[in-house]
Amino acid sequence: MIGYAEALLGSMLPERDPLAEQVAALVSGITDDPGLRRVDQLSAFSGMTARTLQRLFADYVGVSPKWVMRRARLHEAAERADSGEPVDWTSLASDLGYADQAHLTRDFTVTIGVPPSRYAAAQLPGSPTGMPGCPNAVELRTDAQSTSVTMESPVPSCE
Numbered sequence: 001m002i003g004y005a006e007a008l009l010g011s012m013l014p015e016r017d018p019l020a021e022q023v024a025a026l027v028s029g030i031t032d033d034p035g036l037r038r039v040d041q042l043s044a045f046s047g048m049t050a051r052t053l054q055r056l057f058a059d060y061v062g063v064s065p066k067w068v069m070r071r072a073r074l075h076e077a078a079e080r081a082d083s084g085e086p087v088d089w090t091s092l093a094s095d096l097g098y099a100d101q102a103h104l105t106r107d108f109t110v111t112i113g114v115p116p117s118r119y120a121a122a123q124l125p126g127s128p129t130g131m132p133g134c135p136n137a138v139e140l141r142t143d144a145q146s147t148s149v150t151m152e153s154p155v156p157s158c159e
Contacts, residue, residue: 023060026053030065031072037097039065073097074111077104081120089116 026046030036036045042065043050057065073096080087093104108116 019056020060023056026056026065027061027068030068031075034073034076034096037069037073039069042069070107071111074108077108077116078112078119081116087116087120 026042029045030042033045036042039050039053043053046053048056053065057063057068061068076096077092080092089104090101093099093101096104098104098107105116108119112119114122
């Protein structure tokens with residue numbers, strides 16, 4: 001009976017979508033390579049035009065490649081703030097490709113809900129983001145087996 005059910009369900013699986021796999025690989029590339037900061041760099045890396053990337057991301061991820069890159073940078077900033085070590089925000093802004101610290105602070109505050117210095121100061125044991133009652137910060141994941149890209153929502157403003 002189990003074998004029959006597995007065979008039936010297995011026959012109903014959709015065919016693998018090579019474009020979905022390619023987009024999942026691009027999202028992984030963005031999250032794994034901090035040097036990919038701009039869409040033109042991703043375009044050179046992938047061999048696709050910027051417009052093709054925009055269409056693929058809109059169709060398969062639901063957001064633009066720029067949005068994914070921005071969230072990956074903010075995720076990196078949140079991870080460094082979570083490290084418990086003092087953070088040189090000016091150096092971090094430069095490392096992440098921001099023009100200056102003010103741009104990082106503005107992006108971080110809009111997305112995470114609190115300024116980065118307050119976020120870093122709120123380190124509490126057992127709270128993954130350091131903000132009590134707040135869910136995890138931005139998370140970008142790919143699931144190669146199902147070729148889906150999961151982008152968890154940014155943290156809402158935490159009171």
